[in-house]
Amino acid sequence: MYSENTNNFDNTSEILYPPGTITSATIKEAVKICSTPFYLYDGSMIEKKCRELKRMPNAFGLTVRFAIKANPSKSVLQLIDRQGLMFEAGSLNEVKRAQNAGIPLKKILLTSQDTVYGEDLDEVKIMMTSGLNYTICSFNQLKNIADFASVNNTQLSIRIHPGMGSGESATRNTGDLYASFGVQKSELPEVFSYAKKNGIKFTRLHVHIGSGSDPDKWKENVDKTLETVEKHFPDVTIVDLGGGFKVARMPDEKSADIIDLGNYTKQKFTDFYFKTGRQLSLEIEPGTFVVANSGFLVTSVIDIKPNQNNSFTFYVLNGGMESNPRPLMYGSSHPFYIVDKNGKLIWSDYSKIKNSSKGVLVGRCCETGDSQCLNPDGTIDPRPMATPEIGDYVVIGGTGAYCSSMAPFNYNSYLQAAELMKLNDNSILLIRKQQTFDQLTANELSIEDNSR
Numbered sequence: 123m124y125s126e127n128t129n130n131f132d133n134t135s136e137i138l139y140p141p142g143t144i145t146s147a148t149i150k151e152a153v154k155i156c157s158t159p160f161y162l163y164d165g166s167m168i169e170k171k172c173r174e175l176k177r178m179p180n181a182f183g184l185t186v187r188f189a190i191k192a193n194p195s196k197s198v199l200q201l202i203d204r205q206g207l208m209f210e211a212g213s214l215n216e217v218k219r220a221q222n223a224g225i226p227l228k229k230i231l232l233t234s235q236d237t238v239y240g241e242d243l244d245e246v247k248i249m250m251t252s253g254l255n256y257t258i259c260s261f262n263q264l265k266n267i268a269d270f271a272s273v274n275n276t277q278l279s280i281r282i283h284p285g286m287g288s289g290e291s292a293t294r295n296t297g298d299l300y301a302s303f304g305v306q307k308s309e310l311p312e313v314f315s316y317a318k319k320n321g322i323k324f325t326r327l328h329v330h331i332g333s334g335s336d337p338d339k340w341k342e343n344v345d346k347t348l349e350t351v352e353k354h355f356p357d358v359t360i361v362d363l364g365g366g367f368k369v370a371r372m373p374d375e376k377s378a379d380i381i382d383l384g385n386y387t388k389q390k391f392t393d394f395y396f397k398t399g400r401q402l403s404l405e406i407e408p409g410t411f412v413v414a415n416s417g418f419l420v421t422s423v424i425d426i427k428p429n430q431n432n433s434f435t436f437y438v439l440n441g442g443m444e445s446n447p448r449p450l451m452y453g454s455s456h457p458f459y460i461v462d463k464n465g466k467l468i469w470s471d472y473s474k475i476k477n478s479s480k481g482v483l484v485g486r487c488c489e490t491g492d493s494q495c496l497n498p499d500g501t502i503d504p505r506p507m508a509t510p511e512i513g514d515y516v517v518i519g520g521t522g523a524y525c526s527s528m529a530p531f532n533y534n535s536y537l538q539a540a541e542l543m544k545l546n547d548n549s550i551l552l553i554r555k556q557q558t559f560d561q562l563t564a565n566e567l568s569i570e571d572n573s574r
């Protein structure tokens with residue numbers, strides 16, 4: 123553990139936006155702990171987001187689950203656990219990682235596209251006897267678990283295809299015609315008769331329309347889901363509306379308004395109660411909203427060169443698509459900040475500093491698309507920025523969700539980057555060491571190994 127001596131703080135140090143506790147001085151301290159590239163998380167901001175979510179208006183109770191896949195790092199899960207959130211796992215290994223962080227099974231809901239068999243299925247059953255909540259996401263998943271569930275009188279959760287969806291890109295819309303998640307409405311009659319025959323009750327209904335969804339679509343889904351509960355699910359007491367709350371990473375983007383969504387949902391749940399006499403408890407499972415803007419990817423400028431016709435300059439960073447895949451995967455934009463070697467902030471996308479030129483930030487991978495200045499259509503536009511020198515730091519904001527967890531980090535045989543977290547008391551912890559070269563090659567076998 124390393125403690126920042128606040129007395130040494132440079133008074134000119136500026137906060138990196140969206141405003142949390144990470145300043146240019148924090149970057150200067152962090153690079154003493156770990157060489158670039160690394161992720162730096164603002165623990166206070168994660169805590170703040172947890173508090174915001176717990177205050178979401180609700181009619182008859184609220185459970186907030188953190189979607190582990192957004193950032194499964196042990197210390198991140200522990201910090202979120204301390205804020206009293208529950209967890210949503212998308213795979214058996216995510217359940218195990220949460221356990222590894224000290225989180226008990228009863229706080230975890232497993233909702234997975236991975237239909238497990240054999241030993242893995244046995245393991246899920248054992249976990250269920252210790253309190254793991256399980257969502258069936260297909261008819262086959264129900265069949266696999268039916269005997270166990272009826273013998274043990276287990277209450278099950280069912281994920282249905284919502285019949286509508288919305289995501290920040292088509293690839294993250296989990297409710298359209300081309301999305302394979304959940305049980306289809308057309309399968310429900312068969313599923314119900316099978317469940318009835320086996321004495322199985324569904325007490326939680328689960329829907330998730332997509333990531334970065336349009337708030338109006340999210341509301342529309344509340345109405346549709348309540349209709350479905352009324353028509354088809356007499357035993358349901360918990361409605362899990364998934365995650366997907368949009369987060370503004372760039373200055374011109376807009377975040378979902380949790381209070382507004384909560385007020386809408388509260389009203390609809392109240393209306394439902396007056397109509398049916400049933401008090402439904404609300405569950406949500408955001409990932410992005412909790413961690414996205416707490417993350418900063420800290421890289422160094424390692425090269426500077428002109429483009430083909432000298433119309434702009436490339437700045438080569440030692441962290442690109444292998445640490446932040448979102449521009450290449452989704453066409454997402456991320457804000458960036460340039461901190462010079464002395465810890466002075468010389469550029470921020472949020473506070474336009476004068477005398478800016480235009481440049482293109484690129485990574486080290488052999489892809490033209492390895493750029494933080496990538497447009498959704500794959501073209502690149504130079505972005506306004508100050509002119510950094512080799513050795514200055516370029517910090518990419520909005521990288522707390524789906525970056526360290528989703529990055530193709532070993533592409534070009536680069537090593538998975540380290541992770542740091544700044545806590546409330548200003549200490550900066552190393553929460554994941556950088557991968558070593560030995561770890562990169564540890565499981566490889568030579569031709570000779572095989573011929574023995």
Ligand SMILES: *Cc1c(COP(=O)(O)O)cnc(C)c1O
Pocket residue numbers: 189191192210212233330332333334364365366367407408409410411523
């Ligand atoms: C990914 C996912 C979430 C979290 O989505 P965010 O957009 O990160 O909030 C929640 N629930 C399910 C089932 C998911 O697949």
